[in-house]
Amino acid sequence: MYRKHAALLFTVGLLCALEYLQAGMIAFANAPIRGEIEASPEEFSLVAALYACIAVVVISKQHWLTERLGWRNFMLGSISVFVLGALVCGVSADLTSFTVGRVIMALGGASFMTSARLMINLIPPGPGRFTGIKVFATGLAGGTAAAPFISSWVVAENTWHAIFWILIVGALVAAALCVRFLPTSPIPEEDRTPSSLASILLLSVSSFFLLYILQRSYYDFYNDTFIIVGCALLAALGMYTFFHAEHNKAKPFLKVRDxxxxxxxxxxxxxxxxxxxxxxxxxxxxxxxxxxxxxxxxxxxxxxxxxxxxxxxxxxxxxxxxxxxxxxxxxxxxxxxxxxxxxxxxxxxxxxxxxxxxxxxxxxxxxxxxxxxxxxxxxxxxxxxxxxxxxxxxxxxxxxxxxxxxxxxxxxxxxxxxxxxxxxxxxxxxxxxxxxxxxxxxxxxxxxxxxxxxxxxxxxxxxxxxxxxxxxxxxxxxxxxxxxxxxxxxxxxxxxxxxxxxxxxx
Incomplete structure (x- = not known):
């Protein structure tokens, strides 16, 4: 059983570890990275808000995309985009290029953790699935523990770009494994989840607005408390409207009602x-x-x-x-x-x-x-x-x-x-x-x-x-x-x- 699904299990653990590794390393080393790319805390917080906003939208579209592309094409595409973004960050020397790199990384890698967990369902029901969950949790724990150590080490060695080279190597290994076991067939058209451009636009705008207001509150909250709270409530209302609309649809993009x-x-x-x-x-x-x-x-x-x-x-x-x-x-x-x-x-x-x-x-x-x-x-x-x-x-x-x-x-x-x-x-x-x-x-x-x-x-x-x-x-x-x-x-x-x-x- 374990040997049969070895590539799948290793990929699950690796993708989960990469998600927690990239988030943990960049969060821990944010101050040194800011200094290297000459970014103010406010500017760097905008980068974080952009990444999180894109992550929300990409995660929401994960299943919709796998239905149309098939598991293998979706994962190889996601990993390729993630590697491209990490490469841009790895050679960046200013805020603009770093921001572009992080946006591309989010487009490709934000769904890694979600994909890793859903991959476990490719294993037939039984003890094998519990093994998959154990591997998933091990990847989570390993990535969480390794992130501060690796980021502090590369910063101390004055090689902060190495953060992204490490991520690229891990992602390429995951891509090679995905080729071995992931199915290629898309879901039949009649079984696919519908989508609405208006809904995705509402989700994108609301999530970015909410996350940006949260980031900006670090610097403006005590001067503009009422404005920030009001804007945050307005963004939260937009998020609620998205989920409420999905709840009421006969064929929803996300099955909120169920x-x-x-x-x-x-x-x-x-x-x-x-x-x-x-x-x-x-x-x-x-x-x-x-x-x-x-x-x-x-x-x-x-x-x-x-x-x-x-x-x-x-x-x-x-x-x-x-x-x-x-x-x-x-x-x-x-x-x-x-x-x-x-x-x-x-x-x-x-x-x-x-x-x-x-x-x-x-x-x-x-x-x-x-x-x-x-x-x-x-x-x-x-x-x-x-x-x-x-x-x-x-x-x-x-x-x-x-x-x-x-x-x-x-x-x-x-x-x-x-x-x-x-x-x-x-x-x-x-x-x-x-x-x-x-x-x-x-x-x-x-x-x-x-x-x-x-x-x-x-x-x-x-x-x-x-x-x-x-x-x-x-x-x-x-x-x-x-x-x-x-x-x-x-x-x-x-x-x-x-x-x-x-x-x-x-």
């Missing part, structure tokens, strides 16, 4: 929760470790990678337990406990915290949360829709479309929270950094005296003031980040209570 089932709706809500937390944590952790605790970029990447191997270890244990103990509730409970433990361990750190004993255990728990909740949700959410291939495909497409938006919401929420609390803490601490505070004056003078013999009295005073200003920023970030981790504890406790009391996933 998916209005409690298990599926609660499962998608759970996925969105997990994606929001994942997006927020992915933003906060590198910033907290670098600005708040002063660790170098390559150290942060290495330890985040080590911590995220917790996802792989957790999946190995889960895969062993699932055949005999498949009930999902215990995995959800353990996942939310792990999330709460992650927040608890990081909620009371000091600048002298040790990476191995104080931070790494929290990073491991974060990886455990991701795997326990998301993999269990994946196995439970689609249980009632797996009998019909098209319905399952649409269900998975919608889940991944919502995941793109939920990740953006999580990043936005974390950014705004950190800006707000850092400013508040900075103002609270800044009152002590003045000439009227005896302790501040004493410490500034002591530091200046220690440096004056090396650089002179005037320069020593300037350095002393600058070092205290840097310390103020570090302390503000540290305290604000710890407040964020208390929020994480709160949302973990709420999710834990809901998980214990709910009756859908038992």
């Amino acid at each position: 998916l209005m089932q409690p298990r599926y709706l609660q499962g998608v809500a759970l996925f969105c929760y997990a994606y929001v937390v994942l997006g927020a944590n992915n933003y906060i952790l590198p910033y907290f470790l670098q600005t708040g605790l002063g660790y170098s970029w390559d150290t942060i990447g290495t330890f985040q990678a080590i911590g995220l191997t917790g996802t792989l270890a957790t999946w190995v244990i889960m895969a062993t337990l699932l055949p005999k103990h498949p009930a999902p509730k215990k995995f959800f409970i353990l996942g939310f406990i792990a999330l709460g433990g992650f927040g608890w361990l990081l909620s009371s750190l000091t600048p002298s915290a040790n990476m191995w004993s104080n931070i790494l255990p929290a990073l491991i728990l974060n990886g455990c949360f991701v795997m326990l909740v998301m993999s269990t949700a994946a196995m439970q959410t689609f249980r009632d829709v797996m009998q019909e291939e098209k319905l399952f495909a649409h269900a998975y497409q919608i889940k991944n479309m919502m995941g793109q938006i939920a990740m953006a919401i999580g990043t936005t929420a974390a950014t705004l929270f950190l800006q707000w609390r850092t400013t508040m803490q900075y103002n609270n601490l800044n009152v002590h950094f003045s000439a009227s505070d005896p302790l501040y004056v004493e410490q500034t003078q002591q530091l200046a005296q220690a440096l004056s013999s090396e650089v002179g009295a005037t320069t020593a005073n300037q350095i002393s003031v600058a070092m205290h200003a840097q310390m103020l920023q570090q302390q503000s970030t540290l305290v604000a980040s710890m407040e964020y981790f208390w929020v994480v504890i709160g949302v973990a406790v709420i999710a834990l209570i809901i998980s214990v009391t709910q009756k859908t996933f038992r």
